[in-house]
Amino acid sequence: MSPPVSAAALPTSVDAMLELLSSRGYLAERALATVTYLSLRMGRPLFLEGEAGVGKTEIAKVLSAALGRKLIRLQCYEGLDVASAVYEWNSAAQMIAIRLAEAGGDVDRDQLTSDIFADRYLIKRPLLQALEPDVAGAPVLLIDELDRADEAFEAYLLEILSDFQVTIPEFGTVKAPHPPIVIITSNRTREIHDALKRRCLYHWVDYPSAERELAIVKTRLPGISQRLSQQIVRFVQALRDQDFYKSPGVAETLDWATALTELDARSLNAEVVGDTLGALLKYQDDITRMQGDQLQKAIKDATSET
Structure with a gap:
């Protein structure tokens, strides 16, 4: 692979974006390259929706590598909260500081409160990390599978995506000096609210055409x-x-x-396909359906023109 380009060298055209992505083995359709280019130029989050496994997450990884930016990933799940995604206080260290101050006598409660809610006691999670300055440039923030998170957390993201800042009651407001490059993905297991989508540029990532998929296979497995x-x-x-x-x-x-x-297969046949379907299909009901005559027909259709 090519070495990372300068962090300041953002693509200056859609063609340059296509070239940048392809240099890292990501063969994007022009529509996806266009919306990605616009996201970078406009400083807007990019919301990518589509079936699992079509390359939504990969584009964030490719941008991070190609632009020489840090990749910060927040993997969403049911029950994700502020303490896991944004910040929490190191309560054990705070308690030790309080007891040491009390043991020393003459405790100024206002000063102590200020001291224990200082930066050194703040545990920074992915969203807060993404707002910090970086010598290599603003990081790429991947908020992956947002549809798996609760709606309450989705609502919390609105401040971050609108102003690229987080308000911490005991500490103040942390604002990014330069907005991160934000990629949000969803497998559409539930609908994402319009309020969040309005803050983003949107693109549906579909399955590739046969020609593009063939090119992807040849690129990744030369x-x-x-x-x-x-x-x-x-x-x-x-x-x-x-x-x-x-x-x-x-x-x-x-x-x-x-x-x-890895199996040194030269062509598809019933035996090798049957033995390896678990790499392709991930549900037993689907694998069971692809047996007997249906499997033979699929293999025949796939091999008849070669």
């Missing part, structure tokens, strides 16, 4: 044969037309292609 890569892409594209509980994303395509190359 040693794979043309014949096998074409068969893999045809097979996966056909699966996405089925009514599965979870269709395979690009991440699963790459996993499966890697598995097949």
